[in-house]
Amino acid sequence: MAKKGFFTTNLHSDRKSNPEHGVLHKAIHPSVAYGYEDARELAEVFQGKRAGYNYGRQLNPTVTALQDRITAMEDGIATVAFATGMAAISSTLLSLLRAGDHIVSSAFLFGNTNSFYGTLQLLGIDVTFVDATDADNVAAAIKENTKLVFVETIANPVTQIADLERIGELCKEQGLVYFVDNTMTSPHLFTPRTVGASLIINSLTKYIGGHGNALGGSVTETGLYDWSDFDNILETYRKGDPQLWGITQIKKKGLRDMGASLGPEAAHHLAVGSETLPLRMDRACGNAKLLTEFCAQHPNVNNTFYPGLTSHPQHQRAKTLFGNFGAIFSIDLKQGLDCFDVLNRMETVISSSNLGDTRTLAIPVAHTIYFEMGPERRASMGIADSMIRFSVGIEDSEDLLADFERALES
Numbered sequence: 001m002a003k004k005g006f007f008t009t010n011l012h013s014d015r016k017s018n019p020e021h022g023v024l025h026k027a028i029h030p031s032v033a034y035g036y037e038d039a040r041e042l043a044e045v046f047q048g049k050r051a052g053y054n055y056g057r058q059l060n061p062t063v064t065a066l067q068d069r070i071t072a073m074e075d076g077i078a079t080v081a082f083a084t085g086m087a088a089i090s091s092t093l094l095s096l097l098r099a100g101d102h103i104v105s106s107a108f109l110f111g112n113t114n115s116f117y118g119t120l121q122l123l124g125i126d127v128t129f130v131d132a133t134d135a136d137n138v139a140a141a142i143k144e145n146t147k148l149v150f151v152e153t154i155a156n157p158v159t160q161i162a163d164l165e166r167i168g169e170l171c172k173e174q175g176l177v178y179f180v181d182n183t184m185t186s187p188h189l190f191t192p193r194t195v196g197a198s199l200i201i202n203s204l205t206k207y208i209g210g211h212g213n214a215l216g217g218s219v220t221e222t223g224l225y226d227w228s229d230f231d232n233i234l235e236t237y238r239k240g241d242p243q244l245w246g247i248t249q250i251k252k253k254g255l256r257d258m259g260a261s262l263g264p265e266a267a268h269h270l271a272v273g274s275e276t277l278p279l280r281m282d283r284a285c286g287n288a289k290l291l292t293e294f295c296a297q298h299p300n301v302n303n304t305f306y307p308g309l310t311s312h313p314q315h316q317r318a319k320t321l322f323g324n325f326g327a328i329f330s331i332d333l334k335q336g337l338d339c340f341d342v343l344n345r346m347e348t349v350i351s352s353s354n355l356g357d358t359r360t361l362a363i364p365v366a367h368t369i370y371f372e373m374g375p376e377r378r379a380s381m382g383i384a385d386s387m388i389r390f391s392v393g394i395e396d397s398e399d400l401l402a403d404f405e406r407a408l409e410s
């Protein structure tokens, strides 16, 4: 059968895989346990000799259906879902790395990923932070014990775009795992496999779920990395196709040992949300373009950070790789203006920490999500005290523009 498009594949995936009574949505299976008529079958499932479900912490049919959708969206070969995006990141890295290993990471990071790298350092896993907008900085940081390179597609909150293609080539040359956080672009704007990513994480909480009503995370294997070169794969997982050794260890160690499993109700919400991802994302990108054009020429705005502006240092890169520019942008205000006052004058835009919702959300980043990291690290990430990050939703653009006009007048 010919490969179908993004929308079609996603909308019809549940119906085409084991349709119970012809249902179009995968059922929500609340069962934690699975019974077997023949006890030998249960043993075979445990030993991986037969496909099947053993226990809800490792597998659930509703969650499996969502994993399959994400695999299709990311053009990967397998996906494991977790309770949150952070669970996907931490379970993956804890499953794959050991004390004495080294990671090269973009310095421009989601705050909690940055915080988790602090935890890894306490466990003896070394992390070097670099400006990943230029692959030369990544190359310069690689050491003999480097196992993995981690980048985000569009970074929070200043919207730097990693040198995704060249870092992919570098990882390939050096035999490193290339781990890409695709949350900000979502598989609608970008599939990291095209730049050689080995593993892709998505916070499903954000654009894929899209409605701020369920938490979730996933890690997708693209099949591009040869895990027989990765010496941390345990002997028991060095079986069968080496392309799958990494994701098998993530599934077994990550879900079984750490146990941050996605629940079936959340998986259902996320799957339904994912059906409109392209519609929501395109509309939110359109709104973001209008708002950033407005902010960029506003006398009370010092800087507008958005890849869609031709003045953005990686504008061309975003255009080539993503075809659009995302729905996250940040501004910092003219000296003397207070970010709290500006936010409080908004009517439609909600002061809130989430992103990727259908509603437009805004947050004063230095005082909230980047507060704990302190002024020095904030300055190194280009985060001013007056910075506000917006996650643009799908409201009527006139209403959003009216909010910005009112709020920025002083």
Ligand SMILES: *Cc1c(COP(=O)(O)O)cnc(C)c1O
Binding pocket: 084, 085, 086, 087, 110, 113, 152, 156, 181, 183, 184, 203, 204, 205, 206, 215, 216, 217, 355
């Ligand atoms: C939100 C986010 C995460 C973490 O996802 P949660 O589902 O909130 O745990 C990871 N990476 C990026 C880029 C994010 O925006």
